[in-house]
Amino acid sequence: MTNKFLVTIVSLSTLLIGQSVWAVNKLQNVVQSPQPNSSVTQTSSVMGLTTESAGIKVGETFEVDLYIQPSQGNKIQALDTLINFNKDSLEISQITPLLDSQTAEYPQSKFDNNSGKAWISTILPQNTISEKTTIARLAFTALKPGSTEINFDFQKNKTTDSNVVLENKTTDSLDSVQGLTLDIQP
Numbered sequence: 001m002t003n004k005f006l007v008t009i010v011s012l013s014t015l016l017i018g019q020s021v022w023a024v025n026k027l028q029n030v031v032q033s034p035q036p037n038s039s040v041t042q043t044s045s046v047m048g049l050t051t052e053s054a055g056i057k058v059g060e061t062f063e064v065d066l067y068i069q070p071s072q073g074n075k076i077q078a079l080d081t082l083i084n085f086n087k088d089s090l091e092i093s094q095i096t097p098l099l100d101s102q103t104a105e106y107p108q109s110k111f112d113n114n115s116g117k118a119w120i121s122t123i124l125p126q127n128t129i130s131e132k133t134t135i136a137r138l139a140f141t142a143l144k145p146g147s148t149e150i151n152f153d154f155q156k157n158k159t160t161d162s163n164v165v166l167e168n169k170t171t172d173s174l175d176s177v178q179g180l181t182l183d184i185q186p
Contacts, residue, residue: 151179
């Protein structure tokens with residue numbers, strides 16, 4: 001009975017030590033691996049608008065660039081952009097695609113000044129975007145003075161609004177958008 005008791009104690013001790021080592025290793029892996037809510041996630045991308053125009057006056061035409069910036073290590077294969085603007089303050093006269101037409105397709109590049117919307121879709125069947133890249137340039141005309149915004153129709157993980165698809169993926173990987181606020185002078 002003493003040998004059986006001793007074997008049982010040794011077996012239980014080995015099991016407890018094994019479980020403890022496993023638990024410590026598991027905790028170390030959790031602490032070392034990136035957290036899903038960290039500021040840099042591997043599948044996030046930012047879509048934004050920029051302009052170099054300052055002191056925009058009523059009647060002036062100015063340009064706004066649409067850019068995409070994938071997170072480090074990611075490659076964008078396609079994107080859809082839905083842009084909203086105040087139709088009483090601004091109107092679009094032209095959208096100019098800026099990616100090489102040999103490597104990019106723009107199945108949709110249109111605007112509707114009556115609704116204050118623009119749509120731009122880009123597909124890269126043989127290439128990808130792996131760094132900050134300007135996708136298109138929009139020519140706007142200021143119609144009335146005051147503060148106005150140009151922004152995106154965007155909801156994270158939704159594919160019927162502004163979205164980005166990474167190479168070999170099928171889900172929306174757009175994490176955030178950056179619109180513009182303009183102060184139009186009389």
